Amino acid sequence: MLRIAVLVGSLRQGSYNMQLAHTMKERYINKLDLEIADIRSLPFFDQDIELNPPHVVTDLMRKVASADGVFFVTPEYNWSVPGVLKNAIDWLSRVDKVLIGKPALTAGVSPGMMGTIRCQQHLREILASPGVQVRLLPPAGNEIYISSAALKFDESTQRLVDESTLRTIDRVIDHYIDFARS
DSSP states (O other), rough: EEEEEEESSSSOOOOOOHHHHHHHHHHTTTTTEEEOOOOOTOOOOGGGTTTTTTTTHHHHHHHHHHHSSEEEEOOOBBBBBOOHHHHHHHHTTSSOOTTTTTEEEEEEOSEEEESHHHHHHHHHHHHHHHOOOEEEEEOOOOOOOOGGGTEEETTTTTTTTTHHHHHHHHHHHHHHHHHHHH
């Protein structure tokens, strides 16, 4: 079973993206071991301390280094990547560069109609940069852009319940598993 580190780009309590991460963790429990990483506690990236970073940074680096792959689940802020996610990637791209070569998948949820399309475009550029260089699941047919979130998530369980969307994600997860093992 593949062990996956999940980085969620939203800190908001009740975040749809965190709800998606938990839905995936529960739904694919027999296929993947998903661990949602804590990026809330990370300090801002600071090159002055990158060689001797705080424990929270080294803990995140260890989790990602020991994972078989990485999921980036994120909202879109101002048509781009949330600062908290970019900060986590910045830490992970330095010194040991633990993201290089990791099979990765991007996903995002939005209350609006675009479903994080712009954010994921920017994220793909970041994930291809020299210190990051993940092995990204090709996007064609594997996009997870969830729009109109309030219509697709159950408020009481805080889980994705839209069957059509779940079937799409099921297919993408199967593609990811094949990709990660290749």
